[in-house]
Structures are given as C-alpha cells and as structure tokens.
Amino acid sequence: MEVSRHWRLQEQRYKLVGETCDNCGVKLFPPRDVCLECAAPAKELYTFTGLGEVYSYTTIYDAPAGFEQQAPYSVALVKLEEGPIVTAQLTDMDEDEMYIGMPVEMVTRKLRTDGDEGMIVYGYKFRPVQFEMAVK
Amino acid sequence: MTDFNKLMKPDRPVGIVGYGAYVPRFRIPAKEISQMWTNGVGGVPIQEKAVNGLDEDVATMSVEAARNALLRGQVDPQDIRAVWVGSESHPYAVKPTSTIVAEAIGAVPNTLAADWEFACKAGTEAMQAGIGFVGSGMARYALTIGMDTAQGRPGDALEYTAAAGGAAILLGPADEAVAIINASYSFVTDTPDFWRRAHAEYPSHGDRFTGEPAYFKHILGAAEALMSEMGTTAADYDWAVFHQPNAKFPERVGKQLGFSMEQIKPGLLSPRIGNTYSGSSMIGLTAILDVAEPGDRILMVSYGSGSGSDAFDLTVTDKLPEVRANAPTTEAYIARRKEINYATYTRYRDKLKMS
Amino acid sequence: MTNVSIIGIGCTAVNEHWDTSIRHLAWYAIEAALDDADISKVDALYVGNMLAGQLSQQNHLGALVADFAGLRGIEAVTVEAADASGGVALRQAVLAVQSGLVETALVVGVEKMTDQTGSPITAALATGLDADYEAMHGLTAAGAGALLMRRYMHEYGVSVSDFAGFSVNAHANGADNPLAMFRNRLKAEAFAKASPIATPVSLFDAAPAGDGAAAVIVVNSEKAMDMSPQPIRILGSALATDTLALHDRKNPLWLGAAERSAQKAMAMAGVTPDDVDLFELHDAFTVLAALSLEAAGFAAPGAGWQLARDGQIGRDGRIPISTFGGLKARGNPGGATGVYQIVEVARQLRGQAEACQVPDAKIGMVQNLGGAGATAVTHILGV
Numbered sequence: 001m002e003v004s005r006h007w008r009l010q011e012q013r014y015k016l017v018g019e020t021c022d023n024c025g026v027k028l029f030p031p032r033d034v035c036l037e038c039a040a041p042a043k044e045l046y047t048f049t050g051l052g053e054v055y056s057y058t059t060i061y062d063a064p065a066g067f068e069q070q071a072p073y074s075v076a077l078v079k080l081e082e083g084p085i086v087t088a089q090l091t092d093m094d095e096d097e098m099y100i101g102m103p104v105e106m107v108t109r110k111l112r113t114d115g116d117e118g119m120i121v122y123g124y125k126f127r128p129v130q131f132e133m134a135v136k
Numbered sequence: 137m138t139d140f141n142k143l144m145k146p147d148r149p150v151g152i153v154g155y156g157a158y159v160p161r162f163r164i165p166a167k168e169i170s171q172m173w174t175n176g177v178g179g180v181p182i183q184e185k186a187v188n189g190l191d192e193d194v195a196t197m198s199v200e201a202a203r204n205a206l207l208r209g210q211v212d213p214q215d216i217r218a219v220w221v222g223s224e225s226h227p228y229a230v231k232p233t234s235t236i237v238a239e240a241i242g243a244v245p246n247t248l249a250a251d252w253e254f255a256c257k258a259g260t261e262a263m264q265a266g267i268g269f270v271g272s273g274m275a276r277y278a279l280t281i282g283m284d285t286a287q288g289r290p291g292d293a294l295e296y297t298a299a300a301g302g303a304a305i306l307l308g309p310a311d312e313a314v315a316i317i318n319a320s321y322s323f324v325t326d327t328p329d330f331w332r333r334a335h336a337e338y339p340s341h342g343d344r345f346t347g348e349p350a351y352f353k354h355i356l357g358a359a360e361a362l363m364s365e366m367g368t369t370a371a372d373y374d375w376a377v378f379h380q381p382n383a384k385f386p387e388r389v390g391k392q393l394g395f396s397m398e399q400i401k402p403g404l405l406s407p408r409i410g411n412t413y414s415g416s417s418m419i420g421l422t423a424i425l426d427v428a429e430p431g432d433r434i435l436m437v438s439y440g441s442g443s444g445s446d447a448f449d450l451t452v453t454d455k456l457p458e459v460r461a462n463a464p465t466t467e468a469y470i471a472r473r474k475e476i477n478y479a480t481y482t483r484y485r486d487k488l489k490m491s
Numbered sequence: 492m493t494n495v496s497i498i499g500i501g502c503t504a505v506n507e508h509w510d511t512s513i514r515h516l517a518w519y520a521i522e523a524a525l526d527d528a529d530i531s532k533v534d535a536l537y538v539g540n541m542l543a544g545q546l547s548q549q550n551h552l553g554a555l556v557a558d559f560a561g562l563r564g565i566e567a568v569t570v571e572a573a574d575a576s577g578g579v580a581l582r583q584a585v586l587a588v589q590s591g592l593v594e595t596a597l598v599v600g601v602e603k604m605t606d607q608t609g610s611p612i613t614a615a616l617a618t619g620l621d622a623d624y625e626a627m628h629g630l631t632a633a634g635a636g637a638l639l640m641r642r643y644m645h646e647y648g649v650s651v652s653d654f655a656g657f658s659v660n661a662h663a664n665g666a667d668n669p670l671a672m673f674r675n676r677l678k679a680e681a682f683a684k685a686s687p688i689a690t691p692v693s694l695f696d697a698a699p700a701g702d703g704a705a706a707v708i709v710v711n712s713e714k715a716m717d718m719s720p721q722p723i724r725i726l727g728s729a730l731a732t733d734t735l736a737l738h739d740r741k742n743p744l745w746l747g748a749a750e751r752s753a754q755k756a757m758a759m760a761g762v763t764p765d766d767v768d769l770f771e772l773h774d775a776f777t778v779l780a781a782l783s784l785e786a787a788g789f790a791a792p793g794a795g796w797q798l799a800r801d802g803q804i805g806r807d808g809r810i811p812i813s814t815f816g817g818l819k820a821r822g823n824p825g826g827a828t829g830v831y832q833i834v835e836v837a838r839q840l841r842g843q844a845e846a847c848q849v850p851d852a853k854i855g856m857v858q859n860l861g862g863a864g865a866t867a868v869t870h871i872l873g874v
Binding site: 009055056057061063067076085121 | 610611613614616617621623624625626627628629630631633634637638639641642645686687688689690691692734736737738739743
C-alpha cells in the first residue's frame with residue numbers, strides 16, 4: 001500500500017480536521033482549500049466534533065480487493081452537525097439497527113490492513129451515539 | 137527529601153487527573169467456549185469475556201480510552217509529555233502504538249511516546265514511570281495506558297479468559313488530581329510462569345505454576361510491602377483491585393490480605409469481561425473511580441508474568457465527582473454487549489487459517 | 492447542431508470473452524465499423540477505456556490499438572472518464588471533426604474485464620470514485636448506487652420493488668438482442684429477493700461487468716452524405732461534470748452534470764424531451780435510470796421510477812430506454828458502454844434494430860455517466 005498517501009491524511013483521518021471558509025464561514029470536510037460554496041480560499045483548519053446523523057447507508061457484500069475480510073460491512077453518508085456530509089463506515093452496530101437520521105459519533109478504527117505484513121491504516125468511522133455523555 | 141526506603145514516592149506529589157476505560161462490545165460466554173472443547177462439561181473460570189471487533193486493535197482501543205481520560209482530565213493535549221501504551225498485543229512488532237495514540241489525541245510532537253511490555257503489568261509499569269516523570273517535574277502530564285486484545289491458544293485454559301479492553305490513566309500534579317497517589321511500590325523476580333516467544337502466535341504457560349509461586353507470591357509481596365511501609369491494613373482502604381486473570385485469584389488474594397468481598401467487588405470485572413491482560417487492574421481501577429467518594433482510599437496491585445507486581449496507594453479527592461460524568465463509565469461499556477458464538481469469535485480473532 | 496455525422500458503426504457481443512485480448516476486442520469492433528462505413532483509413536483514433544491499466548497492465552491504448560488495427564502512424568489517444576470514457580471519446584471526436592483539424596475520426600470504446608475476476612474488478616471499478624475519501628472507506632461503485640437508492644427510497648417513499656420495472660424492461664429488450672450479455676427475462680417478483688451486492692442494490696438491480704468493444708466513425712456531415720447511404724447526424728453534444736464524491740453534492744439525489752449536459756445538448760439540437768423518441772441512459776443501477784430520467788427532464792424529481800411502473804419505458808412507451816437491454820442486460824463493459832449506446836441508437840435511427848426496433852425512431856438521446864454521475868456526456872442523434 002502507498003505509505004505516504006495515507007500518512008499525509010492522518011490529521012483528517014484521526015481527528016476529522018477540515019477547514020473553514022474565511023469568506024462565507026462554511027465548514028469543509030474533506031478539506032479542499034477552495035470553498036465548495038463561494039470558491040474563496042479556505043485554508044483555516046477546523047476540527048469537527050464528530051457528531052452527525054446518517055444520511056444514507058449501504059451494506060456491502062461484494063467487497064473490493066483489500067476489503068474482502070471485512071465483508072459484509074456498512075458504508076454511510078454521514079451528515080456532520082456542522083453541515084458537510086462525509087463518507088465513512090458504520091461500526092458497532094448491525095445492519096438492522098441502522099436508519100436514516102440515526103445520531104452517530106466518530107470513532108477511530110482500522111480502515112484496512114495491507115495483508116499480514118503491510119501497514120495498518122487507521123481512520124474515522126461512525127457508531128451510534130450510545131452513551132448519555134456523547135463523546136465530543 | 138524522599139527517604140530511600142522500599143517505597144516509590146516522587147519529590148512532587150502526583151495524582152490521577154483523568155481516567156478512561158474501553159471495552160469492545162462483543163462477548164463470548166465461557167460456556168460457548170467449553171461447548172467447543174469439552175462438550176460443555178466442567179466449570180468455567182468466568183461468565184464471559186470481551187472480544188474486539190474486526191476493526192479494533194490496541195491502538196484504536198487506546199485512542200478511545202485516552203479520549204475518555206482527556207474528557208475527564210480537561211487538559212490541553214499539547215501539555216502531555218509522555219504517551220505510553222502498555223500491551224502484549226501491540227498491532228506492530230516494530231512501530232509504536234503510542235505514536236498512533238499521541239497523533240490521534242493531538243499530543244504530538246512535543247512528547248515522549250513509547251510502548252511498554254511486561255506481560256499483564258505493562259500498563260502499571262508505565263504508570264510507575266509516569267509518576268516519576270511527573271513527580272520529577274520533567275512533565276506536567278503523562279498519559280499511561282494498559283490495553284490488550286489478549287491471546288489465548290484455542291482450547292487452552294487461557295482461551296476462556298483472554299479478553300479485550302483496558303484503560304488510560306492521565307497522571308499530573310496532585311493539586312489537579314481526582315485521586316492522589318500516596319505512594320507506590322514494585323516487586324519483581326525472574327519467574328517464568330507465562331511467556332510468548334518472538335513470532336509465536338499464542339502464549340505458553342506453566343499451568344498451576346502460574347498460581348502460588350507467581351501470581352500470589354508477587355501480589356502478596358507487593359501489597360504487603362506497600363502496606364507495611366505505609367503503616368496500613370486492609371481496613372484502611374475503602375476499595376482494592378488486583379490483577380484479575382479469572383474470578384477466583386483476585387478474590388483469594390484479597391482475602392489473604394484481609395480485604396472483604398465488598399471492597400473488591402466494584403473493581404472485579406473479570407467475571408463479565410475476562411482478563412484484559414495489561415488492562416486488567418487498570419480498568420478495575422476505573423470502575424472503582426466511577427463509584428468512589430472523596431476521601432476514599434484505594435489499593436491497586438497489578439501482576440505481570442515473568443514476574444512482577446506494581447502496587448499503588450491512592451486517595452480520592454473532591455474533584456472526582458466533578459469530572460466523573462464527562463465520559464462514559466466503565467459499567468456503561470460493560471453494559472454495551474453483543475453476544476457472539478465461537479464461529480464468529482474465530483473470525484473476529486483472526487483464528488481461521490486463510491492461506 | 493454539430494456538423495458531424497456517423498458513417499460507420501460496429502460492436503462485439505458483450506460477454507466474458509476469455510479467449511480474446513483487449514487489442515483483439517478493439518480490432519473486432521473497428522473492423523466492423525470500417526466495413527460498415529466501407530472505408531479502410533481514418534485520420535484519428537479516440538479510444539475510450541477505463542480499466543486496462545489496472546486489469547490488463549496495459550495503458551497507452553491509443554498507439555497499441557492504432558497499430559494493431561492496421562492504422563499505424565495516425566493520431567491516436569486514450570480517453571478516460573470512468574465508465575463515461577466511451578461517450579467522452581466520441582465527444583473528443585466530435586470536437587476534432589467539427590474543428591476541421593481531423594477529417595475522419597474513429598472512436599472505439601473497449602473494456603477487458605475478465606483479465607481478472609472477483610474483488611480486483613470491484614476494486615478497479617471503485618477507482619471511478621474518490622480514492623482517498625470514498626474508496627478508502629470501502630465504498631464501491633455499487634455502494635455509491637446503493638447510497639443514492641436508499642436515500643431516494645427515504646425521500647420519495649418508494650420501496651425496492653418500485654425499481655423492478657427498470658430491470659424487467661432492460662431484460663425484456665436484452666432478450667431480443669443477440670449481442671446482449673443476459674438474454675433471460677426477469678420477473679418483477681424476483682427483483683426484491685435477489686442476492687445483495689450492496690444493499691439495497693442487488694444482483695438484479697446492478698448492471699453486470701463484461702468484456703466488449705464498440706466503434707463508430709464520424710466525419711463532416713456534408714461529406715457523410717456522399718459516403719453513407721444513411722448517415723446519422725450528431726445534433727447535439729455536451730459534457731458536464733459534478734463533484735467526484737457524492738458527499739460533496741448539495742443534493743446527492745440530483746444529477747447536476749446529467750441535467751446540464753442534457754440541457755446543453757438538447758438546446759444545441761433544438762429539441763425538447765417531447766421530441767426524443769428513445770433515450771439510451773446509463774442504467775448501471777436502477778436508481779441511476781430514475782435519476783437520469785429526472786435530470787434530463789422526462790420526469791419530475793422523485794417521479795422517475797413511475798415511468799417504469801407505468802410501462803412508459805418500453806419500446807412502445809412514452810420514452811423507450813435500454814432498448815437493446817441497456818447496461819443491465821446488454822452488459823456494462825465500462826469504458827466501452829458509451830460507444831455501445833451510440834451504436835444502438837444509430838441502429839434504431841437507421842431502422843436496423845431488428846427485434847429491438849423502436850417504431851418510427853427519428854431522434855435518439857444518449858447519456859453516458861462516469862462514476863456516480865460526476866461526468867455526464869449527452870449526445871442527440873437524428874436522421
């Protein structure tokens with residue numbers, strides 16, 4: 001697996017660090033440096049709370065190479081409370097528990113492993129908000 | 137100046153400023169394991185044990201426990217000078233778990249990250265060193281973690297108990313602490329009761345040899361020395377937690393030291409989550425901190441095969457009730473439970489031969 | 492209106508062509524198109540391909556195919572836009588001929604899936620998504636379709652079975668197409684019970700990946716009148732893009748690129764949806780068929796599925812789609828798909844569609860999507 005490609009995304013993957021647009025105030029994740037809304041430069045870093053809700057979801061049975069050992073697994077569009085939607089796996093729940101609108105929170109998990117000897121890539125997934133004190 | 141007696145006591149008083157637990161949600165009942173190997177005949181050492189999911193390892197579990205400790209500690213991660221993870225199931229043989237945790241909680245780069253290993257006491261060993269680190273003034277805060285996705289050979293006695301979970305303890309100045317560490321002590325001999333050779337998948341052990349000359353000798357040695365130096369007896373403590381490889385050993389060693397079942401009950405988690413190896417005594421401590429009141433005194437004694445014990449004498453402060461609810465309790469993690477069968481367990485624990 | 496016309500078409504069957512390499516596949520389609528146009532030389536070759544670099548370790552198809560097809564020395568280049576590669580290759584040929592810099596342009600869409608099998612194909616198809624922010628999280632092409640379908644069902648209150656009509660229609664038409672990958676008819680009742688690929692997308696919902704190649708030859712329209720008994724005019728041609736990742740779209744259920752390219756192409760052709768006699772759309776998943784019908788103006792937002800329910804998408808319906816089986820039954824040979832769509836509409840307009848013929852077809856619309864609609868290329872063809 002491409003080591004540097006994953007290493008350079010660690011801030012985003014471990015901590016949901018995105019950006020804020022100075023011009024219109026929109027929060028961006030993934031960071032993209034140019035505002036999605038107003039096309040102004042957006043380079044100020046912003047750490048998302050990790051709270052959001054499920055916008056849509058799917059459970060993948062036909063897994064791509066590198067994900068076979070995880071299948072079936074669920075991928076969702078999660079709408080973060082700050083506005084952006086992020087694509088991420090859902091974890092710590094079964095498919096029959098999932099629903100659109102479900103409140104979820106970010107956790108750091110293994111995204112994939114490059115065989116028995118390669119690197120382990122960690123990053124964000126989401127699980128149901130399940131404790132009274134939501135982890136912020 | 138410290139008297140150079142057996143005790144370990146830093147120049148500047150040190151305490152626990154934050155703590156956090158983690159237990160994955162899967163459970164396999166010991167009966168399900170005995171069904172596999174003994175037709176369910178005979179007793180089992182615990183009710184059930186916690187099993188990590190496919191996307192969890194010591195790094196991810198440590199990150200969550202560390203985040204919980206920070207929620208309670210309310211410190212700037214940039215002020216943490218040590219991120220130390222004790223485990224015998226580090227995801228990499230070479231490459232620190234601790235850098236992953238430090239990066240994820242925002243403690244990089246001004247910190248000393250390191251992985252520790254001493255069988256089941258790797259986490260408390262990091263705590264001992266952390267007390268020194270903070271107590272010497274080298275660090276304001278040191279984050280110490282004991283976490284495992286414990287290995288047990290299929291069919292072996294250890295398979296019934298080897299579990300996943302652990303805790304993070306954030307050490308800092310005593311005046312910020314939820315519990316002050318009055319003193320600590322370490323007791324070590326060369327006792328080969330349990331080991332895992334390099335590249336071996338599963339640990340080997342001395343069976344009954346792991347009892348008297350190993351677990352009991354070292355826990356008793358550490359606890360008795362600490363209590364003797366501190367001039368205390370079991371009656372001076374409100375709570376006690378001992379390394380918990382099963383349900384029986386900690387109960388018996390507690391009794392031998394004069395502790396009642398009431399004193400050890402809140403921290404005795406092994407019947408419900410199993411032996412979380414490096415996390416075992418530390419997660420027991422978090423469960424006690426979840427219920428202890430200001431002024432309560434706590435004795436914690438770990439045990440790591442090979443062998444040694446670290447013993448800690450703590451007193452809860454007024455700050456504990458203020459921060460307790462900032463993160464999920466250990467019991468909340470234990471209550472989060474999904475039972476799995478042996479087949480699912482073999483998949484989640486990577487026991488299926490795929491090639 | 493463009494001044495470009497199609498004078499030759501050809502394609503292979505879509506199938507698992509185990510004994511045929513990518514260069515041979517391309518050649519068979521080119522040979523058929525050259526024969527159809529009754530010419531032997533072209534000036535430029537545009538190869539639409541998505542996956543050869545990954546599945547066959549073969550890039551640089553422009554030079555390879557030109558050489559192998561006996562066209563050594565001509566201008567030749569590969570065009571890649573995920574599974575819109577074929578349609579985008581035609582777009583490049585139209586630009587080239589319209590500009591006058593190229594006289595005769597050959598377009599071939601070719602995809603060789605079966606140099607690999609199983610999960611490497613699924614992974615290769617996912618490279619049309621955002622690698623860092625979608626595919627790295629395990630999302631697949633079918634998964635992206637599934638995220639759209641689930642949200643569509645939620646917002647518009649429809650069920651999985653409500654999408655069955657699209658697959659039933661595609662298979663009914665595919666049954667009449669000897670070149671289709673699947674020629675079996677599908678029962679609506681079986682649709683909701685099919686094995687999941689990425690819930691709610693099932694085996695009967697998703698188009699199958701297959702090997703195939705299709706080719707068309709285009710020249711200036713005046714010249715075409717002399718060269719071909721039945722030239723097909725390219726009345727409109729437009730390409731638009733959207734965010735690569737679904738999550739960056741304000742309303743993921745609106746295929747903005749599909750709408751923009753359709754409107755632009757229709758404006759160029761001077762037609763409205765009412766004038767269109769058939770619409771070859773990108774039914775990689777049934778939800779994409781519904782969303783494409785909506786984006787192109789054939790149905791209101793949220794109402795695309797009703798055209799399938801009401802029998803309006805059949806060959807005798809209000810807006811026939813997937814007339815040779817579509818991606819679902821003819822098969823989805825990735826970067827070749829967009830050229831198959833053109834070949835099929837040309838056959839309809841020539842009146843050579845045989846059992847698949849749409850009666851009195853005069854104006855045909857073709858829309859080829861890349862990824863989850865991040866690229867959309869639309870062509871309007873007429874006689």
